[in-house]
Every structure is written in C-alpha cells, then in structure tokens.
Amino acid sequence: MIKLSENNYDEVLDLVFNKALSDNNLIKEHMYLRSDYIPDNLPFRESQIISIGQSLSPILRNTKCSNLLLYGKTGTGKTVVAKYVTNKLIQRTHELNLKVRLAYTNTRIAGTSYRVLSNLADSINLEIPFTGIAVGEVLQRIIDRISQNKYIIIFVLDEIDYLVKTYGDNLLYELTRSSDKFSPGSLSIIGISNDLQFKEYLDTRVLSSLSEEELVFPPYTTEELRAILEQRSKLAFSKQTYSSGAINLCAALAGSEHGDARRAIDLLRISAEIAEREEGDNQLEEKHVRIALQKIDRDRTYDALNSLPLQAKIVLLSVLYFDSTISTGDVYNKYCDTCKKIGIEILTHRRISGLLSELDLLGLITGSVISQGRYGRSKRIHALISFQTVKEVFVEDPVISPLL
DNA sequence: CGTCCACAGGAATGACGGGCGG
DNA sequence: CCGCCCGTCATTCCTGTGGACG
Numbered sequence: 076m077i078k079l080s081e082n083n084y085d086e087v088l089d090l091v092f093n094k095a096l097s098d099n100n101l102i103k104e105h106m107y108l109r110s111d112y113i114p115d116n117l118p119f120r121e122s123q124i125i126s127i128g129q130s131l132s133p134i135l136r137n138t139k140c141s142n143l144l145l146y147g148k149t150g151t152g153k154t155v156v157a158k159y160v161t162n163k164l165i166q167r168t169h170e171l172n173l174k175v176r177l178a179y180t181n182t183r184i185a186g187t188s189y190r191v192l193s194n195l196a197d198s199i200n201l202e203i204p205f206t207g208i209a210v211g212e213v214l215q216r217i218i219d220r221i222s223q224n225k226y227i228i229i230f231v232l233d234e235i236d237y238l239v240k241t242y243g244d245n246l247l248y249e250l251t252r253s254s255d256k257f258s259p260g261s262l263s264i265i266g267i268s269n270d271l272q273f274k275e276y277l278d279t280r281v282l283s284s285l286s287e288e289e290l291v292f293p294p295y296t297t298e299e300l301r302a303i304l305e306q307r308s309k310l311a312f313s314k315q316t317y318s319s320g321a322i323n324l325c326a327a328l329a330g331s332e333h334g335d336a337r338r339a340i341d342l343l344r345i346s347a348e349i350a351e352r353e354e355g356d357n358q359l360e361e362k363h364v365r366i367a368l369q370k371i372d373r374d375r376t377y378d379a380l381n382s383l384p385l386q387a388k389i390v391l392l393s394v395l396y397f398d399s400t401i402s403t404g405d406v407y408n409k410y411c412d413t414c415k416k417i418g419i420e421i422l423t424h425r426r427i428s429g430l431l432s433e434l435d436l437l438g439l440i441t442g443s444v445i446s447q448g449r450y451g452r453s454k455r456i457h458a459l460i461s462f463q464t465v466k467e468v469f470v471e472d473p474v475i476s477p478l479l
Numbered sequence: 480c481g482t483c484c485a486c487a488g489g490a491a492t493g494a495c496g497g498g499c500g501g
Numbered sequence: 502c503c504g505c506c507c508g509t510c511a512t513t514c515c516t517g518t519g520g521a522c523g
Binding site (some may be wrong): 480481482483484485486487488489490491492493494495496497498499500501 | 502503504505506507508509510511512513514515516517518519520521522523
C-alpha cells in the first residue's frame with residue numbers, strides 16, 4: 076500500500092488555488108460565456124423582439140394574446156429572445172399588478188407530457204404529485220385553477236417539435252382547446268421549434284390555433300457571430316487578453332456550420348479555458364481555438380459512442396467490419412456471427428433495423444433506402460466514423476474488447 | 480403488366496427494473 | 502416492504518413498396 080504524500084498535493088493544490096485567486100486570470104466572469112446567459116442587449120434580433128413584444132402586448136390590457144410559433148435552427152436565438160421579451164413583459168405586469176404568470180418548459184428536458192404539465196402547474200403554485208394521477212386529470216386541475224384565479228398565462232414550450240414527435244399533438248390540442256373554455260383567465264402558448272417542417276406533424280385544428288402568428292429566426296452570419304462574441308469577450312475577459320484573430324476564428328468555425336451562436340459561444344469558452352490553464356501569459360490565441368474545436372468534436376463522438384447500449388455497439392462494429400456500402404441483410408449476418416463469437420443473445424432482424432436507424436440519427440452511420448427491383452428493397456448503409464475512433468472508445472468495454 | 484424480393488417501419492404486446500406512495 | 506405505475510428494450514405480427522425480371 077502506497078502512502079500518499081500529503082505535502083506534495085498541498086504544493087500542487089496551492090499552485091492551482093493561487094492561480095485561481097490571482098488577478099491576471101484570463102476569464103473574469105464565467106457567466107457571460109454561458110450560452111444560456113441573457114444579455115441586456117440582444118444584437119441582430121431587433122425585429123423579432125419587436126414582433127414578439129407586439130404579439131404579447133394585449134396581455135398588458137389584461138386580455139389574451141395570440142399563440143405564437145418561433146422557428147429556427149439551433150443557436151439562432153429563439154429561446155433567449157423569448158425569455159428576454161417575456162421577462163420584460165412580466166416586469167411590466169408586476170408594476171401594473173396584473174395576474175399574469177409565465178411558465179417555461181423545455182419539452183425535451185421535461186421528457187413527458189406529464190412533466191410538461193407539471194411545469195405549467197408550478198407557475199400557478201398548483202402542487203401536483205410526481206406521479207399517480209392521469210394526464211387529463213392534471214390538465215383539468217390546471218384549467219380549474221386558472222379559471223378560479225383569473226390568471227393570464229403565457230406558456231413557453233421550448234423544443235415543441237420533440238413533444239409532438241414523441242407524444243403526438245394530443246396535449247397541444249387539449250391546451251389550445253382549453254383556452255376557449257375559460258372566459259376569465261386565459262392561456263397563450265409560445266411554441267419554439269428547431270424543426271422547420273414540424274408543422275406537418277400537427278392536426279390542422281391545432282396548427283391553425285397554435286400558429287396564429289409565426290416568426291422565423293434566420294441563422295446568424297459569420298459577421299454577426301463575430302460581433303456577438305466580441306460583446307461577450309468584453310464582458311467576460313480581462314482587458315487585452317484576447318486576440319481578435321481568435322474571436323474571428325470562433326465565429327468563422329461556427330458560421331460555417333449554420334450560424335449557431337450557442338456553438339460559437341461554447342467554442343469561445345472552451346478555448347478560453349484551455350488558454351487559461353496553459354502556462355505563461357494567459358493570452359487567448361487562435362491555436363487555443365483549434366485545440367478547443369478538436370476537443371469538442373472528440374468529446375461529442377466519445378460520449379455518443381460510450382453511451383451506446385451493448386447491442387448497438389455490436390451493430391456498429393458489424394457495420395464497420397465492411398469498408399464499403401452494405402445492406403441491412405449483410406449487417407445482420409455479420410451481427411449474428413459476432414454475437415455467437417462472444418456468446419451474446421441474438422436480437423431479431425426487426426430490432427437490428429431499429430438500432431441501425433438510431434445509429435443513423437446519432438450521425439454515426441448513414442443509410443438510404445434503395446430498391447433493387449427483383450432483388451428487393453433495402454437500406455444502403457455506410458459508416459461515418461473510422462474503425463480506429465470506435466476502437467479507442469470500445470476497448471474500455473470488457474464485453475466488446477475481445478473483438479478488437 | 481403482374482410478380483415478388485428483401486427489406487422498411489408501424490402497432491400491439493410482453494419482460495424487466497426503478498421509483499413512489501401507502 | 503409491497504403493490505403500482507412508468508419507461509425502456511425487445512419480440513411478434515403485420516402491411517407497404519420500387520422496380521428488375523419474366
């Protein structure tokens with residue numbers, strides 16, 4: 076048994092702590108480098124802010140406002156703008172002493188219809204059990220509460236496309252319909268969707284009610300991203316500790332994807348953290364951004380691969396066994412062999428088909444359905460990652476490692 | 480022009496483990 | 502601690518389908 080030398084750690088920790096305490100740190104305020112921080116001034120979203128403000132303004136006259144749908148890809152500012160405007164509105168309603176309540180939920184994080192409603196209930200101080208009562212009953216209690224207290228509710232449903240795709244539009248139907256039921260009190264919905272085609276999943280009645288007003292958030296241009304990063308850098312960093320080249324590179328890298336501000340800000344933060352940990356003069360340079368980019372990509376695939384269930388890992392390996400494009404049938408045969416080799420239960424063809432679709436969604440493989448006439452209809456599949464990458468992660472899995 | 484391949488992918492159902500209220 | 506419900510993973514059964522082949 077090795078006895079740890081406490082003194083050694085003392086010295087190292089002292090160094091680490093002293094560095095954190097010293098004034099010449101690169102990052103002054105971490106808060107401004109978070110992508111969920113809401114700045115006082117949201118650049119390049121003026122028209123959207125005004126539009127939403129106008130749509131919500133009936134609230135100030137104590138009447139219901141239109142339902143609203145916000146569209147745009149990730150990192151285009153939908154959530155931050157919605158929070159910004161609703162927060163401002165709520166401030167005004169406090170001054171005016173109105174019974175307005177704001178509820179926010181991210182349906183993907185909430186997970187189920189039940190928990191979405193639970194978030195709504197929280198906003199009106201209605202306690203509902205974690206589980207045990209039916210969704211319809213929860214909704215009824217909420218409706219009763221709203222009517223009784225004449226609440227005016229703004230319900231922000233973030234990533235609403237997730238809710239609809241996994242649970243259908245029942246809940247939205249009930250919510251939009253219920254808003255007609257109470258004459259005192261009202262419920263207005265602001266839906267936020269990443270998916271531009273999400274409307275196709277909705278029943279026409281729900282759609283017409285929900286999208287009384289629509290707003291599209293375009294991606295940020297590289298130049299706009301640069302300005303946003305500049306703004307954040309001024310707030311977050313000590314003076315003269317970052318190069319404009321580094322900022323430009325962050326903006327360019329994020330801009331080349333689809334103008335994703337969240338990604339740009341994350342990249343900036345990770346770069347700064349790397350620069351800060353480095354020995355020396357604590358300058359944020361382009362080289363740090365390049366390291367950060369690699370780190371982000373690596374972490375992302377590492378997490379995706381590592382969290383794969385065992386069977387999905389075997390399926391992925393079976394795909395990687397071939398180096399050209401192959402069919403589902405090929406994968407299944409190889410998969411069966413592999414299972415036999417390591418003595419693992421073989422799943423059905425149907426299940427493998429499903430697992431392949433999941434791997435496709437994760438972006439680890441890609442497949443497209445192709446008909447070969449007489450020779451059937453199948454999915455042509457090929458891997459999007461190298462065997463080498465997968466191997467590095469999978470060696471840690473005791474069941475899989477014998478295969479490598 | 481119909482057949483039929485080799486699957487895709489939806490629906491219903493079951494096995495299993497975890498969390499919660501009583 | 503027990504029963505209950507829920508979510509997840511998987512199975513079974515099923516219907517649908519583009520186009521080369523005969």
